Amino acid sequence: MAEGENDLHTGRKTTGHEWNGIKELTTPVPKIVLFFLAVTFLVSLLIWVLAPTWPTGSAYTKGILGIDQRTSLETSLKRSAARTAPWRNEIEQSNFETIAQNTELMKTVRSHGARLFGDNCAMCHGADATGGIGFPSLVDDQWLWGGDPSTIMETLRVGINSTNDDTRISQMIAYGRDGILTLEQRRSVGAYVRSLSQSHEISTADIEKLEAGATIFAQQCASCHGPDGRGMQSVGAPNLTDDHWIYGGGSADIDETLRNGRHGVMPQWEKRTSATDRKILTLYILDLAEGAQ
Amino acid sequence: MISQLTKTEREIALLLTILLAISGSILGLMGRGDLLGYHGALLAIAGYALTFVLIKDHFDPEPGPKRIEKYYDDPIKVGIVLAIFWVVIGTFVGDWVAWLLVFPDATFDAGWASFGRLRPVHTSGVIFGFGGNALIATSFHVVQRTTRARLADRVSPWVVIVGFNLFCLMAASGYLMGITASKEYAEPEWYADIFLTIIWVVYFVLYMRTLARREEPHIYVANWYFLAFIIVVAILHILNNLAVPVSFGHAKSYSLFSGVQDAMLQWWYGHNAVAFFLTAGFLGMLYYYLPKRAGRPIFSYRLSIISFWGIVFLYMWAGSHHLHYTALPHWVQTLGMTFSIMLLVPSWASAGNALMTLNGAWGKVRDDATLRFMMVAAVFYGLSTFEGSFMAIRPVNSLSHYTDWTVGHVHAGALGWVAMITFGAIYTLTPWLWNKERMYSNKLIEVHFWLALIGTMIYVFAMWNSGIIQGLMWRAYNENGTLAYSFIESVAAMKPYYVARAIGGFLFFLGAVVCAYNVWKTIQLPAVAAKNPDKPPLPARGSPTALSAAE
Numbered sequence: 001m002a003e004g005e006n007d008l009h010t011g012r013k014t015t016g017h018e019w020n021g022i023k024e025l026t027t028p029v030p031k032i033v034l035f036f037l038a039v040t041f042l043v044s045l046l047i048w049v050l051a052p053t054w055p056t057g058s059a060y061t062k063g064i065l066g067i068d069q070r071t072s073l074e075t076s077l078k079r080s081a082a083r084t085a086p087w088r089n090e091i092e093q094s095n096f097e098t099i100a101q102n103t104e105l106m107k108t109v110r111s112h113g114a115r116l117f118g119d120n121c122a123m124c125h126g127a128d129a130t131g132g133i134g135f136p137s138l139v140d141d142q143w144l145w146g147g148d149p150s151t152i153m154e155t156l157r158v159g160i161n162s163t164n165d166d167t168r169i170s171q172m173i174a175y176g177r178d179g180i181l182t183l184e185q186r187r188s189v190g191a192y193v194r195s196l197s198q199s200h201e202i203s204t205a206d207i208e209k210l211e212a213g214a215t216i217f218a219q220q221c222a223s224c225h226g227p228d229g230r231g232m233q234s235v236g237a238p239n240l241t242d243d244h245w246i247y248g249g250g251s252a253d254i255d256e257t258l259r260n261g262r263h264g265v266m267p268q269w270e271k272r273t274s275a276t277d278r279k280i281l282t283l284y285i286l287d288l289a290e291g292a293q
Numbered sequence: 294m295i296s297q298l299t300k301t302e303r304e305i306a307l308l309l310t311i312l313l314a315i316s317g318s319i320l321g322l323m324g325r326g327d328l329l330g331y332h333g334a335l336l337a338i339a340g341y342a343l344t345f346v347l348i349k350d351h352f353d354p355e356p357g358p359k360r361i362e363k364y365y366d367d368p369i370k371v372g373i374v375l376a377i378f379w380v381v382i383g384t385f386v387g388d389w390v391a392w393l394l395v396f397p398d399a400t401f402d403a404g405w406a407s408f409g410r411l412r413p414v415h416t417s418g419v420i421f422g423f424g425g426n427a428l429i430a431t432s433f434h435v436v437q438r439t440t441r442a443r444l445a446d447r448v449s450p451w452v453v454i455v456g457f458n459l460f461c462l463m464a465a466s467g468y469l470m471g472i473t474a475s476k477e478y479a480e481p482e483w484y485a486d487i488f489l490t491i492i493w494v495v496y497f498v499l500y501m502r503t504l505a506r507r508e509e510p511h512i513y514v515a516n517w518y519f520l521a522f523i524i525v526v527a528i529l530h531i532l533n534n535l536a537v538p539v540s541f542g543h544a545k546s547y548s549l550f551s552g553v554q555d556a557m558l559q560w561w562y563g564h565n566a567v568a569f570f571l572t573a574g575f576l577g578m579l580y581y582y583l584p585k586r587a588g589r590p591i592f593s594y595r596l597s598i599i600s601f602w603g604i605v606f607l608y609m610w611a612g613s614h615h616l617h618y619t620a621l622p623h624w625v626q627t628l629g630m631t632f633s634i635m636l637l638v639p640s641w642a643s644a645g646n647a648l649m650t651l652n653g654a655w656g657k658v659r660d661d662a663t664l665r666f667m668m669v670a671a672v673f674y675g676l677s678t679f680e681g682s683f684m685a686i687r688p689v690n691s692l693s694h695y696t697d698w699t700v701g702h703v704h705a706g707a708l709g710w711v712a713m714i715t716f717g718a719i720y721t722l723t724p725w726l727w728n729k730e731r732m733y734s735n736k737l738i739e740v741h742f743w744l745a746l747i748g749t750m751i752y753v754f755a756m757w758n759s760g761i762i763q764g765l766m767w768r769a770y771n772e773n774g775t776l777a778y779s780f781i782e783s784v785a786a787m788k789p790y791y792v793a794r795a796i797g798g799f800l801f802f803l804g805a806v807v808c809a810y811n812v813w814k815t816i817q818l819p820a821v822a823a824k825n826p827d828k829p830p831l832p833a834r835g836s837p838t839a840l841s842a843a844e
Contacts, residue, residue, distance in 0.1 A: 007590055009589075009652065009653035010592075010652065010653070014590055015594050017509075017510075017511050019438070019439040019509060019511075019513040020438035020439055020441075020585075021585065022439070022513065022581065022584045022585060022590070022591065023590035023591070024514075024590055024591040024593075024594040024597070025590050025591065025592055025593055025594065026593075026594065026595075027592055027593035027594075027595070027596070027649075028593070028595060029593065029595045029596055029599055029642075030593075030596075030645075033596065033599070033638060033641075033642050033645070036637075036638045036641075037599075037603075037638040037639075040634050040635045040637055040638055041635055043631075043634060044631035044632070044634055044635050047627060047630070047631050047634075048627070048631060051623070051624075051627045052622075052623045052624040052627055053624050053627040053628050053631070054624065054628070055624065060622070060624040061624070063627075067623070068623055069618065069623045069626070070623075080774060083773075083774035084773065084774040084775065087773055107773075108771075108773045108775070111771050111773065111775060111777070112771070112773070112775040114779065115775060115776050115777070115778065115779045116779075117779070118778075118779020118780065118781045118782055119779045119780055119781070122779070122781050123781070127781060127785075
């Protein structure tokens with residue numbers, strides 16, 4: 001296999017080697033390959049001159065453009081801050097009512113608020129803020145801790161049962177697990193609680209059970225949920241007389257709540273969002289709730 | 294299979310399986326309080342089972358001196374069958390996780406069925422299980438044919454095939470149990486990494502010894518690529534997996550590196566796994582099976598040289614483009630970007646060399662789905678290397694990074710290039726290995742070709758769309774300077790593309806099943822006498838007389 005042979009199709013010679021029937025042609029490297037090889041190498045060379053590229057021991061070549069990702073990030077953050085400063089300042093300095101009446105500002109609140117809500121709140125409260133099992137709806141006009149703007153904003157800041165020093169604290173006691181109420185007692189108080197919000201017909205057989213439940217309710221539950229079961233915003237205890245249930249209002253759900261208690265958590269947002277953003281979120285939520293009414 | 298081993302070889306094999314059984318038992322005992330115990334048990338069971346098989350057939354008659362008249366192909370057959378097994382499993386799990394992205398709740402509330410555990414079963418299953426087995430099997434086949442030397446011994450190929458698959462099993466079962474080193478494409482933990490290192494060194498030594506015994510004066514291109522694949526994967530694997538185990542009784546380990554150094558090492562590994570596992574090895578495959586099937590000489594030897602050294606040298610620098618706009622210093626990013634740009638021409642030179650080789654054989658490409666698999670593979674190779682260099686440019690990356698575009702890019706390479714060239718090689722190789730006239734059904738190869746091509750196209754187009762939409766949504770601003778979309782809105786917008794992707798993936802999986810069926814039926818066809826003199830020259834190195842004297 002010394003001399004290459006002619007390949008009839010291409011007119012090229014083979015290299016003269018053969019491996020298990022495979023031969024190779026002596027075709028020179030096409031000019032276009034060399035051309036583009038040179039182009040990509042020259043482009044790279046140009047980039048090396050312009051931008052930071054090669055390490056030189058403890059430093060590196062800075063490039064004549066003086067680009068650096070840290071400074072470009074800082075510049076664009078500054079530019080971004082300058083662009084949003086006018087309305088941010090206005091929102092910071094105005095009170096809730098003034099902003100709510102300012103249609104231009106509310107436009108920003110709605111667009112920016114929707115983004116903030118989607119990135120921070122929607123995963124629990126739902127994309128439309130109607131909540132889900134374990135997470136209250138924010139648009140039903142029922143507020144655990146109070147629905148005036150400054151209270152909502154404070155809840156956003158400190159969270160509920162969160163890691164914030166000022167966290168709001170609330171706990172539904174595990175009456176079953178902790179051995180405070182027997183199964184029968186829990187069933188009667190559960191029936192009583194359900195009777196508060198549901199006007200279904202009550203048979204005479206149930207009356208005794210409900211009366212027992214009412215007694216237990218007065219002893220065990222009224223201190224947080226109020227003597228009439230309408231809840232207490234000072235301790236975050238929900239109203240039990242309406243149709244809104246965080247953990248479900250079926251008898252099995254209420255049984256579970258009574259047996260194992262509840263200890264829902266809302267994270268604090270003080271460390272993750274700015275006060276202005278929390279103000280915008282507050283306005284956004286109230287605006288959503290108003291729209292939903 | 295054991296009948297092909299001499300008495301000495303059987304004894305060495307027996308020693309090794311006993312060693313495996315003992316070390317597995319020790320590992321299992323040390324890790325009995327931990328998930329590690331399961332993997333110790335797995336190795337021990339494999340060791341005892343193999344020991345049993347070896348003892349059972351130990352006294353079968355030894356092979357005669359005639360065995361050296363044929364290449365040693367038994368482990369290659371096993372490797373091909375295992376590759377097909379893994380591609381069916383790997384693409385099935387891939388499509389499963391694709392549907393999981395459409396229906397994220399479909400996890401049966403079970404840890405093993407979560408996306409995070411299933412996804413590495415898919416990636417390792419296709420990259421290592423399918424790709425790895427196919428590479429090992431074809432490299433054994435190619436190196437013997439192109440050097441006219443038999444594999445240097447009969448035991449180490451089995452060590453490589455069996456050991457590598459035990460590694461794959463440990464990887465996949467470990468992910469489902471929650472064992473992970475948390476490094477993408479390097480998830481197996483320290484003990485599995487050590488195990489693979491041993492296997493890989495055996496592979497390397499075997500390959501070098503076989504090359505050293507070659508009867509051909511020159512080493513064919515395919516072997517350059519296979520050798521680059523073996524050497525560099527060893528280096529990458531060892532460096533990226535340097536870690537300190539919590540204890541020898543625990544599966545968990547912690548990386549020796551931290552912070553941005555760890556990230557840089559990981560992506561140096563990750564990118565070169567693409568380069569040397571998913572590119573170099575498969576180029577080796579392409580350089581043998583494509584010209585063989587086409588019956589054409591390689592278009593240009595010189596182009597082979599330029600692309601080989603270009604790829605081998607330049608890829609090593611490019612890994613940092615995975616970390617654009619991160620804590621990695623700017624200069625490292627620029628370096629990675631420019632080397633990625635320079636990589637383009639050598640990569641295209643390989644694709645071009647393959648396609649130009651088909652000049653004079655385009656009629657075959659039209660009629661023969663097997664050759665068409667390899668042609669399309671070369672096209673997708675060109676496409677994804679262009680896309681890769683493009684996405685490595687910083688400003689482009691600022692749009693594409695963290696989006697599905699990356700996923701689409703990877704699959705253009707993995708489905709379009711790696712899997713297609715492998716299917717082409719499998720369809721070429723299977724009738725040769727089992728001495729059949731041809732594959733069981735050429736129609737089914739045609740069906741597989743179109744399933745694979747259409748599946749890949751649907752997949753890649755869906756991910757291009759979703760990726761670019763994601764990238765644009767994430768950088769869209771309102772007039773007042775605030776971001777226009779929340780992240781969850783971009784997630785919701787992906788749903789139709791995720792459905793399309795899962796359908797495309799399903800077609801590809803279906804193609805793999807068709808391939809498995811076709812290969813299975815081919816193996817059952819009646820054997821014919823080998824047509825081409827596909828055997829080592831006689832007398833081989835170490836003449837038959839010397840050999841029988843040694844026995």
